[in-house]
Amino acid sequence: MPHDKHVDPLVDQMSLEEQVSLLSGEDLWSLPAIPRLAINKLRVTDGPNGARGSGTYVDATTAAAFPAAISLGATWNTDLIEQVGQAIAQEVKSKCAHVSLAPTVNIHRSVTNGRNFECFSEDPELTAALATSYIQGQQSEGVASTIKHFAGNESEFERTTINSVIDERTLRELYLRPFEDAVKKAGVWAVMSSYNKLNGTYTAENQWLLTDTLRNDWGFDGVVMSDWYGSRSTAPTINAGLDLEMPGPTRDRGDKLLAAVEAGEVSRDTIRARAMAIVKLMCRVGSIDDDQPFVERSDDQPSHRALIRKAGAEGTVLLKNQHKILPLNTTSCGTIAVIGPNAKTAQIMGGGSAQLTPHYRISPWDGLVAKLGEQGLVYAQGCSNYRWEPLHQGKTTVAFYDNQHWAGEPVYQEILDKAIAFWDTDFADNKVSKFNFSALINTTFDAPETGLYNLGFHCAGYAKVYLDGELVLDATTQWQKGRTFFEEGCDEIVVPLQLEAGKSYDIEIRFCNRQPDNIMVSGWRLGISQPLGNEGIQQAVQAAASADTAIVFVGRSGEWDTEGSDLENISLPGSQNQLVEAVLKANPNTIVVLQTGGPVEMPWLESVPALLQAWYPGQECGNAIADVIFGDQEPSGRLPQTFPRRWSDNPTHTNSPLNYPGQDGNVAYGEGLNIGYRHYDQHDIAPLFPFGFGLSYTNFELSDLVVNVNGQNRVAVTVTVENTGERAGAAVLQLYTSELSPTLQRPNKELKRFAKPVIEPGERASLSFTLTLRDFAYCDVESKGWRVNAGQFMVSVGFNAAQIDASAVITLEDDYQGY
Incomplete structure (x- = not known):
């Protein structure tokens, strides 16, 4: 396999036509070979919760379906995410591909974005940390990650044409942060531009984004590709820094690009630089020498099954557990009424390009049967929750x-x-x-x-x-x-x-x-x-009344949480709220399991004793949920997104459609830096469940916070976490910083570090963090850098954004300017 030092002479052996041929896809999923130079095809496949391969969105070679990104985000576990990245890279290889079109790292700006399920979090630092681990896992296997969508694609409304209007400071501090760490820390090999315009220019031809920021500021040395059909021009995209137009056959390059070179609109040096990036990627992933026959495999590995089950359980968030109803005991739980539209349907993934054909689907009913057998279970659907009529x-x-x-x-x-x-x-x-x-x-x-x-x-x-x-x-x-x-x-x-x-x-x-x-x-x-009428709820009520415990599985599906379509609200679809309320009246010993790609309003919350958020946890869905319900796995998930009490509490829900979803071809990110928990802090709005929230089957306490500023522009933080409960568990400690008297608007607090130690009952864990001045800085657009103004800052630690258990004030004595 050629090394980087061989890329220059290899590209220089190519004719202009051969160089141009590498700058657009040959078909939907591959780049052309150049047999004369023994250069083989480069193949890509969709992600991020698996590797679909070259099949369609509705029919493809089966693949392992991993938890959706929001479920992975809820794990707050970088080591686990790295393992998932490695396993998905192995899946990519099973599909004879070299590049994974993942991860998706757009920020949860609105609770109604149809693609939130595919993204990690509302917070840029949590997203950046998880994305870095995911990429490191994938690329350690020799498979390229393609971080996407760069940038300003935080909704699906008119997404291929809309202009995202975002000021540079907000971009740098929020929406570009995961991409920055992907380049600087993970060394990502590919970036995908988004469909939308950014401040008036399509991202695929935005020189400030692709060249000034990505390459010049951050030092990116990989390939920038368009989203599929996201390239709209010839000279503007190539000159701005877009290496690769996808998919093929080309619309904007090929003969059109050759003509642009002839006309002097694009230089031969630019073509050479773009071809260099492609060949370098081919060398990195080994595709340049990969002449194996193209055969996609269904590689159903036991290790992948186990990892999916573990990750699905770890991403499950325990939101309520009154009277410690959970975990249930398999020997003493009695009869269980299994109720709801998601009970016998395995909701394992969201919709759109993240879809794949899974090896199998384990429904919650299947998972409960595997734990208990059918004899102690009764079932009632209760109501439907489909968006489209059930597929014929x-x-x-x-x-x-x-x-x-x-x-x-x-x-x-x-x-x-x-x-x-x-x-x-x-x-x-x-x-x-x-x-x-x-x-x-x-x-x-x-x-x-x-x-x-x-x-x-x-x-x-x-x-x-x-x-x-x-x-x-x-x-x-x-x-x-x-x-x-x-x-x-x-x-x-x-x-x-x-x-x-x-x-x-x-x-x-x-x-x-x-x-x-x-x-x-x-x-x-x-x-x-056939529409399911009121008799469905009555059957559910009868089942609940006859059982010792009722478990209600409600939520949405990939028909609702999908690429290309935002939600109209965050109410549970159909009659699911009425179903939950009716079951609670029939049996107060009721557990509700939510499966959604984001928050929902919960008018019945005060009445329900136990509530789990299970997201879309992949093909082991039912087993992972059952593991948590019966305590085989700790519910160590924590919310990666704030759950508002009502949709109108969300930062994008304003009187102006220009702010969301958009108006006259523009969407203005008018809330600036205050998205997610920052918005609730700023406006003193109590959320339904705060960012970072999640209960455990045990209890934790914080103590002994010590914060020291040393002479090397570093801040050392130590804190102790004790498990005061009766079983082992994973605590998720969150560290926030804030400037006490800022000279310009800053959020009340910003997440900077987190840790997830597993602690035995009665034991204590001492955690240490090192903060740099960048962790206290804001983006100074005028000086094109990061600035810290001398003054007092607070370092806070707690178990969620609304529960700060310890804080310390420090003084930073010198102004700082960094890049």
């Missing part, structure tokens, strides 16, 4: 036509096992153009009962749906751009149907493509169901 399963035939009018004979036919398709660059055996095709789709539905059904359909394209030859749904004249298929599809259209038991209905869909606005995708999805 069954033989579905698709006939493709190489025109938009279903004319002539089909040029390709395929059979699906469910009524959903996602068509991007490679489909229909490449016998149709993605810009000019139509399809006839046929399936059948056998009605199990006579009654009312709902048929739901959405598509990226235009379609009409026929039932036994009669038009029942028109997604042509009714088509309006919505929040499906990465904002290229319409919202679901739902029509009621009166169907008869035992009758088989023929369903035909006449689909034709629509010219995409931004992301080159076509697709459709058909769902059908």
Whole structure:
């Protein structure tokens, strides 16, 4: 394998055409080879909670599904995150890929961002620390991490075109911090630009971002790639510092780039520098010599299973445990009513490009059965929580036509096992153009009962749906751009149907493509169901009343927490609040398990004795949750995001749509530095659960805080944590700093360090931290550096942002300017 010193001569052997060929993808997931120089393909795969491989978002080679990033963020465990990064790198190799498109490190600015589940935290320092460990784990395996989305992509509303207006100080202190540490501490090998504009310029052609900041300020020496279809120009992107346009075939480079060089718009030196970055990455990951056959494997490793289960449990947050109802005892818990829409459905991941096809899914019901057997369990769904009508399963035939009018004979036919398709660059055996095709789709539905059904359909394209030859749904004249298929599809259209038991209905869909606005995708999805009425809640009440304990599994799914679509509010979807309240009345010994990608409002919180937040914990979902419920694993998770009492308490919920979700193509980050717990501090708003909060099955106390300023611009902090409970547990200690009399606006406190020691009952752990002047500094935009003004500062330690147990005031005597 060539080393870096061999990159220069290798690139110099290339013709201009060969150099240019490396600057855009050959297809959806790879860069082209240059056989003349024995340069093999570089392949990438989506992450961050696994490695999907080259398959579609709905059908791919099976892969290990790890916990979503918000669940990993809740672990506050950098060592564990490094192990996860290593394991996902091994998964990347099983898919014959060299680059992982992860981690996602955008900040939880709003509680309604549809992609919060894919990001670690609302806090930049927690995010930076976890991202650094994740990257170090991946790259130790010779797989490149691609930290994303750089930058200002904190919502999914009009995300491919919106202009994020963020002042430089806020950018540097909050939204760029994880990227800075990824470069300086983890040495990340790749960065992905975001779709949006940043202060008026698309990030893929933003020289201040890609060159001035990333390369010149931080010293980045890797590859900058576009998000998929996120490059919109030729000369502006290449000159600004975007090395790689993805995916292929190219839209903006190739012949267009050669013409730009000929016209003097792009220099040959710039092309050479961009090609150098690509070849250097190929050397780092070994793809340059990787001539193995392309065969993706389903590599279901026992060690990965165990790690996923451990991480899923460790990310689970115990939010309430009145009368120590938890953990349950397997020998004395009695009968358990297992209730809720997420009880028998394993909600293991969010939606969008983070999706993959898992090796398996363990539902909460499965996990409880594995612990107790079925004999002591009763089940009731209670209500539904789906966003779209449940996907129709069954033989579905698709006939493709190489025109938009279903004319002539089909040029390709395929059979699906469910009524959903996602068509991007490679489909229909490449016998149709993605810009000019139509399809006839046929399936059948056998009605199990006579009654009312709902048929739901959405598509990226235009379609009409026929039932036994009669038009029942028109997604042509009714088509309006919505929040499906990465904002290229319409919202679901739902029509009621009166169907008869035992009758088989023929369903035909006449689909034709629509010219995409931004992301080159076509697709459709058909769902059908019988609505679950009030009788569902009554059945749940009966089950709860008959049991010793009720466990209610509620929340959302990857249909709600998904790329391309923000949430409209943070209420539990459907009738889930009514379900929880009804079960609590029937059985006061009720445990609620939430599975969401972020906060929800909880009008029933005062009545519930025990509450767990389990997020989307990966394929071992049910086992991980059961491990916590029965005490095999400590609930050592802590909230990486503040849970507000109501949506209106969130910093982005203002009277101005310009602040959120955006207006007239702009979104202004008007709250500045005060997001998350900083906002609640500033406005003296009591959250439902504060940042960093989480209970344990044991108790901890802090003592003996000592803070010393030494002569080397370092602040030494020591503190003792004692386990005063009866079982071992992991304490999450958080250290915050604040300036007492700032000359300009600063947050009341800022997280700077954290630790998670495991302590035996009755034992004490002494923790030490070293703070640098950077930890007390603010970004001084005018001098382009970091500044500390002489004065008094507070160092505080506690178990969450609202529980500060000890503080010390120190004096920093000299002004400081650093970079």
